Amino acid sequence: MYNLEECRKQFPALNQRYQGITPIFLDGPGGSQVSQSVLDAMTQYLGRFNANLGGAYFSSKETEKMMSSARLAAKDFYHAPSENSIIFGANATSITFHMSRAIARDWQPGDEIIVTNLDHYSNVSPWVLLAEEKGVQVNYVQVNEADCTLDMAHLSKLLNKKTRLVAITCASNVTGSIVPLKEVMTLIKTRSHAISYLDAVHYAPHHLIDVQDLNCDFLITSAYKYFGPHLGVLYAKPDTLALLTPYKVAPAKDLDPNRWETGTQNYEALAGYIACINYLASLGKHQGPRREQLRVSFQQIQQHETELSKALISELSEIPNLTLYGIQDVDRLSERTPTIAFCIKDIEPRRISEFFAKQGICLWDGNFYAQGLYKQLDLSDKGGVVRIGCLHYNKESEVLTFNKKLKLLVTN
DSSP states (O other): OOOHHHHHTTOGGGGOOBTTBOOEEOBGGGOOOOOHHHHHHHHHHHHHOOOOTTOSSHHHHHHHHHHHHHHHHHHHHHTOSOGGGEEEESOHHHHHHHHHHHHTTTOOBTBEEEEETTSOGGGTHHHHHHHHHHTOEEEEEOEETTTTEEOHHHHHHHOOTTEEEEEEESBOTTTOBBOOHHHHHHHHHHHOOOEEEEEOTTTTTTSOOOHHHHTOSEEEEEGGGTTSOSOEEEEEOHHHHTTOOOOOOTTSOOSTTGGGSOSOOOHHHHHHHHHHHHHHHHTTOOOSOHHHHHHHHHHHHHHHHHHHHHHHHHHHTTSTTEEEESOOOGGGGGGBOSEEEEEETTBOHHHHHHHHHTTTEEOEEEOTTOHHHHHHTTOTTTTOEEEEEOOTTOOHHHHHHHHHHHHHHHHO
């Protein structure tokens, strides 16, 4: 197992004092902290090599090398077949809006697409807006309300030969529910000819991604959710990408992946991205190729996070008038991330987050852009939920501190 205290020492945010308090970050689903190595890489790039691509001089050439290294890092993180199947952009939402125009270019009335009630709306709205423009039918996959998992029978029923796209999350950013991705991909391939667009933004910090094993067409993440800077990273299956025509400026290279990367890239973020992938690979202290290092690291991350989930759920289940959304069975923790959503009767979610904010404990309240889920669960006009989420750098003592203070709030 990786050394937790050694890991935490690498994160300046975890070791700061703010207004006399060492903060506790349970806001992981909204964005992670970054290691010193990420900060150093970004500062070094900006301070020494800040330039654009294509120049004859040294800093431009260093930028080209760095961008190539960033693609290789993403290739290893996704287990992509080639670094040329990696596309960078501002963030997951922006990339998805950009790619959606090309994917939907030849949609026709009578076509259908599928989105889900489990998704963040960054993987819903781009497709729905284009469907409205093209006269395409939108079908929404329901959620099993008992445990907030995706209704796989409903997905199967909706799929047909008219389905052009299935946009689906890998894990809910609200309830932590993990979608059975292999089963989903089998359904898509056997019941339709649809393009698959997977949102792994919440999934990426917790589980190892393997796009070749999934055989998906597209998969998107945001690096700031897994200890890197703000950067969108898209995997695109080469064969699928070759069928699409990008919206780009005329002089831009007409080669994949360059033709999809509009404008000047955030090169300092790419430098930080390399450092964040190397940090993740180092956690397992395993020798070998970076992809193998990542595999070992994520095995250990899952072991640690499972224990955090147990501690959270077991304590929360004892609090009166608390409704917990998502999987609660300790034998099914592999089907969820350590992200917990709950409500307490007669206590507004915002009041709870403000209570903890005063004590230096960072967590979220609200709807987190999961509009379909909140409509189905009838939470839209109730302030949403309280959401806490752990990452591999969280300690069990932090979870216990949170639980203890929540019980005090409820009893008082």
